[in-house]
Amino acid sequence: MYKTLIRMINDMKLRTKLILSFIVVVFVPVLIVGLFLTNELREMAIGNAIDQAATNVDRVKKRTSEVVNVSYDIAYRLANDTRLETVASRRYESVYDVVKAYKEYPDFREYMKLYREIGNIRLYVDNPTLLDNWEFIQPTDAIRNAEWYQQATSSSLVDWVYIVDERDNVKYLSLVRRVDFPNQGKSGVLVINVNSRMLNQILNQESFDTMIVDSSNQIVSANRPGRLGRPLNELDFENLIKHEETGTFETVVNGSKSQVMIEELKPAASMNGLRVISIFAIDDIVGEANQTIRLAVTVISISLAVAIFLIYAFSILLAKRMLRLSKNINKVATGNLGIVMEIDGKDEIGQLSRQFNAMVSSINALVVEVQESNQQKRQLAQKQNEIKFKMMASQINPHFLFNALESIRMKAHMKGETEIAKVVRLLGKMMRKNLEVGNRSIPMRSEIDIVRCYLEIQKFRHGDRLHFELLIDPKVEETLLPPLIIQPIVENAVVHGLESKEEGGLVRIKAELVGQDVHVEVMDNGSGMTPERAESVKQSLLEQDDDERNRIGLRNVHMRLQLTYGQEHGLVIDSVPSEGTRIHFIIPFGGRSDV
Structure with a gap:
């Protein structure tokens, strides 16, 4: 077969x-x-x-x-x-x-x-x-x-x-x-x-x-x-x-x-x-898909038609050259040794024609007993230089920033600036955690870790004017909650509660299990708010449209809590002028969503 x-x-x-x-x-x-x-x-x-x-x-x-x-x-x-x-x-x-x-x-x-x-x-x-x-x-x-x-x-x-x-x-x-x-x-x-x-x-x-x-x-x-x-x-x-x-x-x-x-x-x-x-x-x-298919079929058909035409033309060119070679071989077979075949090209057919001419010349030399030097064969030299250029590009990404912060921290540590080294390390850690935060929920301990980094950095800035306490019940450390819920509240307490107070003050973060719920509280003993200001802040949490005057951070936290757990799980704000502000919220134990 x-x-x-x-x-x-x-x-x-x-x-x-x-x-x-x-x-x-x-x-x-x-x-x-x-x-x-x-x-x-x-x-x-x-x-x-x-x-x-x-x-x-x-x-x-x-x-x-x-x-x-x-x-x-x-x-x-x-x-x-x-x-x-x-x-x-x-x-x-x-x-x-x-x-x-x-x-x-x-x-x-x-x-x-x-x-x-x-x-x-x-x-x-x-x-x-x-x-x-x-x-x-x-x-x-x-x-x-x-x-x-x-x-x-x-x-x-x-x-x-x-x-x-x-x-x-x-x-x-x-x-x-x-x-x-x-x-x-x-x-x-x-x-x-x-x-x-x-x-x-x-x-x-x-x-x-x-x-x-x-x-x-x-x-x-x-x-x-x-x-x-x-x-x-x-x-x-x-x-x-x-x-x-x-x-x-x-x-x-x-x-x-x-x-x-x-x-x-x-x-x-x-x-x-x-x-x-x-x-x-x-x-x-499938109408749009069929239109795409018809266009693709048209392009492919035209390409195949052009390819067939080129193949056909190329085959005719090869056939003509082979036919010329065949005719000259038949003439030599009949005794005509004066033929010189001219077929251009360096492919196999051109090589056959040159070999045929050399063979005819050798036969002629033997027949007429005339010493003729053999036809020198052409030597073909072809040189090809290839130069390859490779381009390399460096890409700056968050890892470059973290590495740079780590280098700064090591330099500060080597020069004995341990406090600066600590703050740089906390900043890098906080940035890394913020970049790693996605839409998924995170454990309470991860959120508290971000809060701790933020407070340590603020303490470096304010010195003894800022004190903080983290009272976290170990039972609630694995409770899931949306990312960046507590940190904006703590930031609000530091910026709006303590920075305007010359002697500084205390920020206390407390999370404890009460029944089947986790109670989270952020308290500061800062300047507090007047009843009118407190009412304005509470109203801003309920507004539907953002406004440049609104507290976007607290409103964002308030809305995410309500969207995740229900309308009753938003922020509750209590403030007394010159005594401080208390913001707390309640989430289900374990982080389950009721919505």
């Missing part, structure tokens, strides 16, 4: 061999690599789209949950409101009594003013002495026979349905639940409409085709026109997917291959829930 292949290759013309070798060595590998990269680029685009869709669906789910949970909370409050029971179940003697009772119970209207997440609140209750005012409504036979009404009266759980509001004959996603009046032995049906505009605003911020669907496959909100209120069955994709609660599926939607992502949203104590459905066409996602 091997010999047959070699013989077939040897039987081919040189031009055919060159073209075949180009196809095998260049064209086929480029084609394979191109197909592989094209597929990878396409899969990457789809994967990124799926990740983005998952993020979008999760965001829609969370924001929708926040909206519907408002209705749930209000329904829970109303279901346990004895005042509502009194108004709804009381037997009234006159219209005046009814109007007076309605006026004394404004809770429905107040809830609608306070919470923009709800559109309407109404209570269906059998009490012929009540007046229908779109809040308290006597159920008609049509309402009593409605499936949602019967479902509500037969269960104490919350039901989420897409029903018509009698006020404007428009459908809303509504919370429906039974409200029992145990003192009267009666019950009513509470309906709270979810604000459709808020649901639409949530979906309109999404780039993909996104819908919110109830348990009966009714589209209650969508970011594409013409879908609101339509059943999911009218959309053109597989019926099996329409009943899936969660997952990612590949299907055909409106004739286009698409990805469908479904996420279930089921509020607490509900007999049913909602589903968030996101759809994106694969062709739209």
Whole structure:
């Protein structure tokens, strides 16, 4: 088999061999690599789209949950409101009594003013002495026979349905639940409409085709026109997917291959829930990738065409030279020894032509018995000088700075300046720790180490005017907290509390375990603050926008504590003029986050 292949290759013309070798060595590998990269680029685009869709669906789910949970909370409050029971179940003697009772119970209207997440609140209750005012409504036979009404009266759980509001004959996603009046032995049906505009605003911020669907496959909100209120069955994709609660599926939607992502949203104590459905066409996602692929294919095709043309032209050039050599050899074979072949070049063909001329000359000398000197062979000398230049560049980084500080410290130490050496070492240590600080939490002992370095440096500056105490409970040393929380407070105590005090003072840092919480306190006996100044500082911690007059350091610490552990974990400031300032905060033991 091997010999047959070699013989077939040897039987081919040189031009055919060159073209075949180009196809095998260049064209086929480029084609394979191109197909592989094209597929990878396409899969990457789809994967990124799926990740983005998952993020979008999760965001829609969370924001929708926040909206519907408002209705749930209000329904829970109303279901346990004895005042509502009194108004709804009381037997009234006159219209005046009814109007007076309605006026004394404004809770429905107040809830609608306070919470923009709800559109309407109404209570269906059998009490012929009540007046229908779109809040308290006597159920008609049509309402009593409605499936949602019967479902509500037969269960104490919350039901989420897409029903018509009698006020404007428009459908809303509504919370429906039974409200029992145990003192009267009666019950009513509470309906709270979810604000459709808020649901639409949530979906309109999404780039993909996104819908919110109830348990009966009714589209209650969508970011594409013409879908609101339509059943999911009218959309053109597989019926099996329409009943899936969660997952990612590949299907055909409106004739286009698409990805469908479904996420279930089921509020607490509900007999049913909602589903968030996101759809994106694969062709739209890979469109940019396909454009890049087409451009790459065009460039590669042109490059291959140019390469084939050059290979073909080069093969013709070689074939012509070989053909000339073959013709001259045939002439010598017929006895023509006066031939001098001229084929330029220093490649193998040129070498063969020169050897052929030398051979013909030798034969001529033997035939005519004329002594001729042999043709001197040309000696080719080729010199190539290569000069390589290497450029080296040094890069200054934090390690260079640390090394420089260490050199200064060693010089000071060698000259007996131990105090300067100590301060330089503390400065280098503090800078290194600050540079190493990232977004992750650090142990309490690391934060206290930074504080200790800072205070030692300040003590070097202020001398005996500054004293400090570190009272750290060993139990809390491994408690995690955000980096650079205590140091800005200590810096504030030194700069604003003690520097303006001529005789200096004391800074005490205390951290102790109290129950399941760690209490951290920074106290100074400096100049303190007037009540007006203290109140101004406290107000600055609550402001939303930065201002050049604000204490950015304390506000930053205050906000990070609240963002990490909750609103109740911010800074607490107590200050007395001429006596000092105390700033403290509380974090959970172990550093767990409650947010």
